Amino acid sequence: MKMPNLVVLPVLCLVLGISACSVLGGKDSAKAAAPAGPTPEQLRQASIQADAQQELQRGVARFNEGDYRSTIEALSGAINIWHSDVPTQVSAHKYLAFSYCLTKQKVACKTEFEKAFKIDPNFDLTVAERGHPIWGPVFMRAKQSQSASPAPQALATKAH
Numbered sequence: 257m258k259m260p261n262l263v264v265l266p267v268l269c270l271v272l273g274i275s276a277c278s279v280l281g282g283k284d285s286a287k288a289a290a291p292a293g294p295t296p297e298q299l300r301q302a303s304i305q306a307d308a309q310q311e312l313q314r315g316v317a318r319f320n321e322g323d324y325r326s327t328i329e330a331l332s333g334a335i336n337i338w339h340s341d342v343p344t345q346v347s348a349h350k351y352l353a354f355s356y357c358l359t360k361q362k363v364a365c366k367t368e369f370e371k372a373f374k375i376d377p378n379f380d381l382t383v384a385e386r387g388h389p390i391w392g393p394v395f396m397r398a399k400q401s402q403s404a405s406p407a408p409q410a411l412a413t414k415a416h
Contacts (some may be wrong), residue, residue: 305341305344308339308344311337311348314330315351316351319355327351328352331348331352342375345375346372349369350372358391365394366394374402
């Protein structure tokens with residue numbers, strides 16, 4: 257029994273590759289037969305993001321247990337977090353700032369808030385977090401200093 261060309265062509269395209277598809281069946285056949293999947297770079301980024309989320313969750317769990325020094329160690333040493341998306345990085349900086357403040361390291365606390373502002377100028381805390389007696393005032397100082405300094409684009413414009 258002979259198979260119709262409509263069945264053979266997609267199978268042949270899968271076997272021979274996309275370049276053969278465009279020759280045999282035209283551009284439309286190549287598009288239909290070639291499944292679009294994630295690139296190796298997209299797969300690598302997805303893996304990094306998943307690992308970063310786990311690292312962040314471990315750090316937040318330590319924070320919630322009241323082990324602030326362990327939170328600092330966990331988040332500071334979490335390599336994937338610093339290669340992940342902006343919200344994950346901002347959250348890590350926030351919990352680092354909280355932990356530094358709670359271990360009486362206010363300069364490091366302010367620095368972490370400043371790092372969060374640097375990667376996300378719209379970074380903010382909830383009303384309850386802003387009202388915290390220990391890190392609230394440090395956050396407000398970091399926010400004021402961030403607002404007072406010119407934006408990176410403004411600096412680049414002035415340099416030219």
